[in-house]
Amino acid sequence: MGEPSRRLSFYSHRIFVKIEGFRLDRLLDRAMKAGLELRSVRMKGETELTCWISRADLRKLQKLGKSAYRITVLQQRGPVPGAKSILARPAFVLGVLLAATFVVFQSFFIRSIEVSGYRGIPEEALLACLAEKGIYKGAFRPDIDWEGTEQAIYDAFPQVTWVQLVYRGQKVWLNLSETDHDLYQKEEKERTKRQVYTNIVASHSGYIDTIYPYYGLALAEPGDYVKKGQILITGSIPIQPTTFDEESEGGRIYFVNAEGEVWAKVPYHMTFYQERYHFGEKSSDGKTVADRVEKTEEEAKRRAEQQIRLWTAENLPEKAEIQNKSLKFSRSGNIIEVSVLLEVRQEIGIKQEAAIGETDTDTTDHRPDGTVRKSGQ
Amino acid sequence: MMKIGEEISRDLDFTRPRVVVTDDMVLLENVAGIVMLSEQAITVSHGLKHVKAPQKVLTQMYTTIRGRNLVIREIYEGRLLIGGTIEKAEFLQPSDLREN
Secondary structure, eight states, X not given: OOOGGGSOOTTSOEEEEXXXXXXXXXXXXXXXXXXXXXXXXXXXXXXXXXXXXEHHHHHHHHHHHTTTSEEEEEEEESHHHHHHHHHTOHHHHHHHHHHHHHHHHHTTBXXXXXXXXXXXXXXXXXXXXXXXXXXXXXXXXXXXXXXXXXXXXXXXXXXXXXXXXXXXXXXXXEEEEEOOXXXXXXXXXXXXXXXXXXXXXXXXXXXXXXXXXXXXXXXXXXXXXXXXXXXXXXXXXXXXXXXXXXXXXXXXXXXXXXXXXXXXXXXXXXXXXXXXXXXXXXXXXXXXXXXXXXXXXXXHHHHHHHHHHHHHHHHSOTTOEEEEEEEEEEEETTEXXXXXXXXXXXXXXXXXXXXXXXXXXXXXXXXXTSOBOOTTO | OOXXXXXXXXXXXXXXXXXEEOSSEEEEESOOEXXXXXXXXXXXXXXXXXXXXXXXXXXXXXXXXXXXXXXXXXXXXXXXXXXXXXXXXXXXXXXXXXXX
């Protein structure tokens, strides 16, 4: 095995030579026995051949050939000749150097900035903070104080908990993590705002007919008389612990928005008035029979029914149903007074909001009839 | 079928000519010297070798590669890699050379 430096390869300094002389086979024989490496040995007649040989072996070959052979260098290849040929063209070298310098130099300037991880802080504010510390598009990167910029971000935005400012090539990444300072406050407000619950209260006084609590706890039963404003279904539900824990005696309260349907029989008392007489009663031929004629009971009743219908249309809800009706007529002077008692089946449950802070009074103000009154009602 | 011992002994015998031939390349190994060189023929010697028949004598072994446009692609450490159009490979002894 020869020395690696003498082997012909793409990286070695190799020389293409022409050898002239008689008995070239003897020269090659001596070269082979001397361990020289020859390549592409091509005979060009009886007295001439060409071949590739390394620079080190060429000196040995020249010694072996002595003056009997003429060795002419035709071509050289390898790093050294290549470098020499390049250096022989100074304009080309200068152009390459200028291009390389331009590429390297422009890599020192920031081309883009990417910000990620922000939630409450506007991106513009972060970019402005970076710009104040000299990080902007086109900034000279070696002049940037990276740690100082990170600290500036911490100082400018107290809600920032972590900052990472890194660059690769011409791009800068600002990654940060912030607490939900502002968002937390907003959410807290919203959460506080939502800390109300609703009860179903009675819109009219009456006797409970049916009660369907969908959410919440029913505080009245069918047959109970409830007054207007009384809580019928409460959204404040006490939860009794299932374990025997002395510390949690009294349990906790669970708040819901109560929903349900409460139908009740609501009595309505009202009085209608109508004229007692008809005036200018005429016969079929157009002659006046009498100045005034008293209304019969049937006529008064029809008129009262008409008045009740008008009142019902104006005052009762759509699904209300008149279950009982009592009319009492009393005549005095020119007036018939009609006392009406209606028993109307209608839904009386309406929603009423209550704040959780007032739950103590709500939940402890139990009335003897099983209902709960909200304070201030 | 050659026995493995015989095969190893032939591999380790550096005086015996060894030739690998393809259509456009010849690899000559155990080359002791270059005897003759032209575009049509390349003759190399493999050194002295004992020959038994008809009597044991010490004789020179030669190999000639004949063809057209022969080129020695590489000469290195007793090996010749010959390219070109290969026509014939001959193994010669001095008596054969005299006959030719």
